[in-house]
Amino acid sequence: MGYGSRGDVEPLAALGLALRRLGAEVRVCAPPDPEFAGLLARAGVPHVPFGPSVRSVVTRPDPQPSDAFRLAAELVAAHFGAVAEAAEGCDAVVATGLMPAGVRSVTERLGIRYVFACPHPFGMPSSHFPPAGRPGRPAPPGADLRTLWKVDAERVDALYGEPLNTHRAAVGLPPVDDVRAHVLTGRAWLAADPVLGPWQDLTDLDLVQTGAWLLPDERPLPDDLTAFLADGEPPVYVGFGSMAMRGAPGAARAAVEAVRAQGRRVLVGRGWAGLAPIDGRADCLAIGEVNHQALFRRVAAVVHHGGAGTTTAAALAGVPQVVVPQIVDQPHWAARVAELGIGAAHDGPTPTTESLSAALALALAPAVRTRAAAVAGDVRTDGATVAARLLLDGTGGQPPLPA
Template structure:
């Protein structure tokens, strides 16, 4: 039995599918994965013995600047990606029994699966990405933000925007495959029974007519890598520091300086993760330390709070560790959603702006570092599931059998 997994994006998009791939292989399933050709993904999959089918340009190169590409460039990238997927997916899916696609960018996946006569599953990592009257669509880079407050109207406008971007290219390729056209690209990609790979306590799905969502829990793997010796020395040298990191995202240029200033004002040490943005320390004082890639699962239990951008993976890892969070959401994708969840669950604080001030960070730290917030975060950590990828692998295998 063979399964093709596919996504395009940063580490937060790739890593959940890696978790599913590992669980599927443990059940005897052969796995291939379509993903960006970034070096870290290539090395990650090679180390696990998972075949990578590279698709599209490296994501890190697209995010090298201090801001996102222009709307025109993003539109061009999206159209080119559809053509690239139709060029690559058919061969990648050859001999496969199912295709699991993660993210709206996977425009070609369902059509390729349909033409090949194999099972297709769409998965989202956050409830906010799926249409519902209970929330508005997430911000989509390069697309206009309508000035409407009704959620259903916003989702209708969202569908029209997706159609305008992808309808022509998608239906052109479907015609070449002998498939009928689709009139709602977004819902065609999502299907009426999408999977939701998010924790039901941290990011629950609210029942919505027309969508039979199957929520499995977040897809994660144990990360048992030991922490670097220099980091352990820093951790052991004083009270738990506040972690500041934005992963693959590029926050406002001076966020490290502002965060360190606000952290010091609260009497805490700071731990800065460089990430793709290459964040740096502001001075050589011994109350701050900079790190590269480390195991968050091992680290977060040793920090006082986690400052991050609101990625699904970081949010669930911090929640599992029982550590308070301060979310500085970039205004795109699911970042604002996870910021809101952290605030609503009273396990931390969320800021409204991606470029906060020292003062607004100070207010957020006061909330996050309060004893009652830590107690709530600790209590909620016992409710977070860790078996999402195992559940999903079992469900897929049962369906194929």
């Protein structure tokens, strides 16, 4: 189960497919958004919807801090409701996405295995980087990393502690006094590629790194997109996925103008931000959700928000990338792309024509394309199968197959 954006749900679809191929029965609890139902249908796994639509949450006008507390309580209730019902008769539950506070309690009550997995290590306590922002009491001025992570744990408790312990008491379980540690366990799984996302010396926890969980995609590209690609030099793709960016029209204008400044055609991925062309010129095409595995191999560069899935897809395609990070793990992926020499990290979440054009100029350099192609050969594609074998072996099911 997982609650979050496409980057949280698509890996679960990939794991579900890998488990099915090894003979296991699978069901996936995920938000009710239609695009997530489509992902799971492609993997051939039943979809158990829970919680509110993620798009309705992230595109809500004028969001307030109190919204996070209401959502936390709603999700915990769903963990003990729809998710618990789906877990009946199962051997194990794999939980990911937005703090799955109640899921471990469900597995305790049922007496089955619980695994917490994450596509990045940046929500784990660390002596190397600070936690991402959460609503709650502010940290003391000048606080060190140890204090910041302590405050983060207190914020998690404030969000989830009361609803979690209320539901635990109702099913006869004792209270939890550290929700974050309870959810993460002492040995979480990291569903990230070892080349792109090494975790050693990043977090203070012990992790099991499986590689990224990638869902195969055999869908053909739409006819209008195929025709556009064939009608000139490879374009630059610009898309921000599930990010409902504030000021999206300005970001779209900056992106299109920056790409044109580099003498390139441009593909605009509409995404949840609703990006659109800025004029009717023939060098720009807006597209919806398409097969990125096929598309990225045919573009000059990928400009994106730095989600774990898009970063991995671009790296696997061997195409240079420009990361315009918005939240949570995305600044870290941007830094890693720059460190590996496979693209450029934009400075900050709000691109201008000048700033994005400069980053694109770096990414489009021949040496970067050569480096991106070389790194692509080191990116693993078997992460979901590795995780599936580990899961089945650990639950007494079918033993792992030979590597």
